[in-house]
Each structure stands twice: as C-alpha cells, then as structure tokens.
Amino acid sequence: MNHMLEQLGMHAKDAEVILRNLHTDKKNEVLCAVAGKLTDCAERILEANAVDVENGRKNHMPEGLIDRLMLTRERIDGMAEGLRQISELDDPIGEVTGMKKRPNGLLIGQKRVPLGVIGIIYEARPNVTADAFGLCFKTGNAVILKGGSDAIHSNTAIVECIRETLKESGVTEDAIQLITDTSRETAAEFMKLNQYVDVLIPRGGKGLIKAVVEQSTIPVIETGTGNCHIYVDESADLNMAADIVMNAKTQRVGVCNACESLLVHENVKEAFLPVMAERLRSKHVEMRADEEAKALIPDAKTATEEDWGTEYLDYILSIKVVKSVEEAIAHINRYNTKHSEAIITNDYSHAQKFLDEVDAAAVYVNASTRFTDGFEFGFGAEIGISTQKLHARGPMGLLALTATKYIIYGNGQIRP
C-alpha cells in the first residue's frame, strides 16, 4: 500500500476517536475560530491562489473554470461565513431515537454517531475545501481531501490555516488532511483505502463521479446529474405552468435541478405551447421539439432520441406532447436521472399518481424543480444532492454525514 496514504489513514483514524465525542460547544467554537482565521490569512490564501490561476492561464484553462478557481477577498469572507452558519446548526450527533424495552427487559435504542473518516474527491473549486471541513467537523468526522492539481496551492494554503486553528484550539490537526500528491495513481489508491476511510463523496462533474463509482471499493455517496422534467397536465393553470417552466429553465441554467425537458398534455398544447414558446424566446432558450410540438413552435428544432436523455445545463429545452399523465410518467421514468420532477396540475388523482409513480429523489406538484437544495429544504447546509437510493436520497444536510449504532442496556440477559 502507498505509504503516504497509509500514514494519512492512520492519522485520520486517531483523529476519529477524538472527534467522536467532542462536545458541540467546542466544535462550534472551533468552527468560528477557523472562520476568523481564514479572514486573517486572506493575503496568504490569495497569493497561493494567484499561482494556481496563473498556472491555469498558462495551461489554457477555460475562463469558466478560471472563474471557479479564482478566489477574492469576498469569496474568502463567504467561506468564513459558511463556517459560521454551520456552527449555528443543531448538532445531530449523540441523539438517541426509538429506544424501546424488549419483552426480556433489554432497552434498545439507536444513537446517532459520526461516519468516522470521510474522503472527498473534488475538482478545481477551492471553496469546497473549507465547506467540506465545516460539514465533516460539525458531524464529528475526520476528513481526507483530494482536490484537483489545478487548485493545489490554494487548497494547501486553506488547509494550513484550518490546521493551525485546530492546533491553537487544542483539537487534533488531523481532523482535516489534504492529499498533496494529485496524481491519478494516488487517486486510484485512495479509492481503495477501505481500511481507513468509511465513505467517499465525489464532488464535481459527470466524469469524476463515474470514475469514483467505478473504481472505488469504499462505499460511495453518488451525487449526480439532473435531467429534470416538468409535465403540464390537461388541468394545469397555464399561467402558473409558464411561470414555473421559466423559473426552472432560466433562473440558473448550469445547475442540476434546472428543467431540461417539458412535457405537455395534447389537450392544452394549442393554448399553452405558443405562449410558452414566446416567453422562452425572450430569454433566448433554444427549443428542441417533437413533431406535434414543432407544429405549434415553427422555430423549434427537431428533437432527437438523444435529446430526451440529455442534461443540457444550458439555454436549451426539449419539448414533447403526450396523450396522458401515464405517458408522461413512463417517459420520465425512462429518461430521467432520478433527480427532480414536477407536474403542474389541478387534478387530484393525477397529482397523487405522479407523486407515487415517478421515480426520483424529489417529486413536485405545482412548484419549480429549482427548490431541490439543502438550504431550500431547510437543512441549513448541503453536501450535495444524492441521486442514489442507499443511505441518503435528495439534498443532503448534516444527517447524511452520520451513521447510527445500537446501544443496549441490560441487567444480565442471556439468549435462551
């Protein structure tokens, strides 16, 4: 085994024992101290970040990625503010639920505990570094970070600031560790560090997530893409429908909960599609439609089979006319990525049917898919949006970074 990774793993395991039973007051105090330190160290972090940005420019990194990579004093303040917000959230660790007395007198309950050691693999966004630390620390987990080579100087500077604060606070520095070797080989070995890492969370694009799911032997929480649909039912309030489609498509296009495909019941296509198309045109949304929809939207392109399965993350919308709520549900379940789906309807049984039968992390009646988000759901934080079914599904708050253990109080019980 890679010696450096093994060392990191052992340090994380030692830290886990300390973090597991840290009092909430102490954790909150440290989170606020780290927030202050980040602001104090802004100069140092910005200098390191300038090196990454310069390297990025030299390597012809696209401007969109440079923007994600670049830190400013405001962005550092934002990272600090994020940590302060996490300090204000309820600590889920230690709660005991469902404690019941068995017929033999055993008292059995479930206690919420940290997962242990969390590995996070991410790309060139240095703000994830502080954010991931905050969420893992609040939930009593040690974290090992593996960021992209493009952000290595920024990440190193941020992690140093955090570790210095941890030391000053008398808490183990190894609550956070950064893998500074950014090679692919090391990443691949990290994904098989089952002995030391309890769960791996990839944060980044499709390619990164796919690589982690395929290569990791450690359990993975998969956060993923969103090919989200809005179905406008026969009984929909068409003004409401148009408002929701505009919001879900254009309020922010590059996000996983944005709408990518519009389904319309055939009985309202004439009343709805020309008006909808006009509003979409005003925001320069490219429309790709099936034959029936195209007949009402002359400037639409023809949608191909590939369009139905595509998450555009752009000002593009696929449009299809369907004969029934059943056809809409079947189409969605065939092409969606199990993220967020909405029906606009005033029909009680169609609403219930859609909620029951659409297979997705979040299913909406008469609301925008853009609400699928940890903050909008009231969790006060978000680690990502899980599109898998195990452990956590949908927006993940602090609870997703915890496990349970059974605690059993007896007075001499033996099994007959």
Add this chain to the structure above:
Amino acid sequence: MNHMLEQLGMHAKDAEVILRNLHTDKKNEVLCAVAGKLTDCAERILEANAVDVENGRKNHMPEGLIDRLMLTRERIDGMAEGLRQISELDDPIGEVTGMKKRPNGLLIGQKRVPLGVIGIIYEARPNVTADAFGLCFKTGNAVILKGGSDAIHSNTAIVECIRETLKESGVTEDAIQLITDTSRETAAEFMKLNQYVDVLIPRGGKGLIKAVVEQSTIPVIETGTGNCHIYVDESADLNMAADIVMNAKTQRVGVCNACESLLVHENVKEAFLPVMAERLRSKHVEMRADEEAKALIPDAKTATEEDWGTEYLDYILSIKVVKSVEEAIAHINRYNTKHSEAIITNDYSHAQKFLDEVDAAAVYVNASTRFTDGFEFGFGAEIGISTQKLHARGPMGLLALTATKYIIYGNGQIRP
C-alpha cells in the same frame, strides 16, 4: 453487455414499476399463496435438491455444507412459515414522515419507497431463495438472485414454484428472477449491472463478501464477520459476567454475534478467571490467553497477536487482562470488526463511556452479544447484520430494503 443479464435487468425494471404500488393486502395474499405452494410442491423441490446433494457428495463437499444444502419436508415447511411470518409484519412502504411547511408554503415530506431492484449473491443455502424473495416482495422490490452452482437445481425448483404462484395471483412473475448461469464471469458482470440493479447484498462467507465489495460497482450492503468482545469491568457482578460469557461463547459457536474474546480488569482477575475457566472447560472451550491470564489458567495456550484479530466461529476464546476500561476500549476498537461488543459493569461512568466510545453496530451493557439479531431486536425478520456504516448498521429488517423520496406539494412556488 451480457445479453442474458440485460434481459433479466429489463424484466426486473418492468416488475419494479408494478411492485412499487402494489397494495399491502395483495402482497400479503401472495406471500401466503407462495407459502402454500412451496408445501404443495415439496416433492418436486426435494427431487431437485437430491440431485444437488448427490453432486455435492460426488464433489466431496464437506458434511457441514451438505447439511446446509440439504432440504427436508420440515425445512420446506420452515421456509413456508417464514413467508407467512413476513406477511404478518407491518408494510413500511408508503409511510410519509417529517412533512413540514416551509416559509414559502411548500409542504415537504419524505415518503418511504422500495429500493427498486435488489441483487442477492449467495452460496449453497437454498432456504435463502424463499427468504430473500419474501423480504424483497414485502418491501415492493424486484429481486434478482445469483445462487451457488452447488444449489442450482434446488434454487431453480423453488424459484419456479414462486413464479408459478405469482402468475396465478396475477402479479408479475419477474418479481423474482434467478441467474441460472453460475459461472464466475457472469457473477462479475452481474456486479456491474448498475443500470438495472439498485443494490447488491452478498450473503455468505468472508470470501464471497470480500469479492463483492471489491468487484461491485453497484452499491453494496456489507454483512460481515463478528470478532465480538466481552469486557468484565472491575465493578462487574462476576456471576452475571460468567453467565453472559458462557452464553455468548457457547450457546451457538458458528455465528457472527458469538463472543470470541474476553477482556478482564486486573483487579478482578483472581476472583474471576479461575472460576470462568472452570466453566469454559466444562464445555471444552480452548482458551488462548496473554501472560497475566495464563498465570491464573495453567492449561491456557499463549495467545498470539493473530488471536486478537480472529473470529474463531469455534469453541475457542482469547483472553486478555487489561488495566482499565480505557485500555479495554482501545483494544476493542483496534481489533474488532465493528459488530457487537459488551461491557459487564456496575459503574455508571464506565458503562456510558463504553457505549460512547466503542465503535460497533451494537454495544451492550450487562447483556450477551448473542442478541444482535433482527428477531431479538423485534424487527420480525432479518436480511443480515450490516457491519458497514452507510444506509443500515446492525441487524437489518424490512426498513433496510427501503429508500425514501421527497414529495413536495406546492401552489405555484418559483425560486426567487
């Protein structure tokens, strides 16, 4: 992709849609019908099983495995009874929990839903076939089974009976499918069928579980080995301690929740170890002890480093003297397999400390580790005991075979 597996996967996905919303009454009716059918078809199943047993004998299968493989009329009745018991359990599917109104009027709740398609890979125990079907069907999941080649005739006969009953009941036969190609290549391909299978549960020995964890790209629920400890604290009631150790070590030795290692506080070693050793001798338990314990148990062998980490599943017990509850906890956290651990004590703070700091699925005060079991915990069923931290930890009942989805009721909300 393997064409046969792809066909099975597509059939399972079709079945998933039907099973997802099957009413509880119908599911219970089918479970009881399958139970009746298994008894009716006993002759056919026994004939098929006889072929497997004969082949096993030809291939020099050890008698212990032959015993697990062999079916009798009583064992088939037992399988049927198991299905009837599952029919009597509460159906977890459909429950909505934690529904809350957000400040913007959105009503957000979590609905319990099936996982979808569950893959189960198991060894030569044909009773798992009916059992796995019952648990998956009750929770609205389609199941794809991959049993061992040793039990192929038995498994085929049982699955045929179940599928015939499903057909007669008007429910899709594809609620259960068996992979009849028992080659390793097919098993390996099955473990990468992410497109169709939502979770994979290996049921069997260490080797099988390790292979699935390492090869599967589908999320796995790991059930595992138990290197379980009992720590007898200074303040323990020593009679209670001896009763619990005897129960946990000898009531059934081949199971994962049996005790494999005994830790004793040095201040009670003289009062406890000779008496304990005498009782263990009466059941022919081999003792492997550290120097301090050996001084009080002359016939004990010397424990090696390897002993501390070994799950014997046999009449063998390792024994160690420790100086404090802290040393006991550190030793346990170093060598255990995160299964079940117990402290015998009358000291309040030691009991709480042990519950807080020992990292395991089930931590006991003053009770036998043998209680870690779905039935003993009151779940009415058990799929296995999870030793991982994600999704489910400890004994898994029906809930472990479910997921959640967010359902959101709005009235036109868009994201500002």
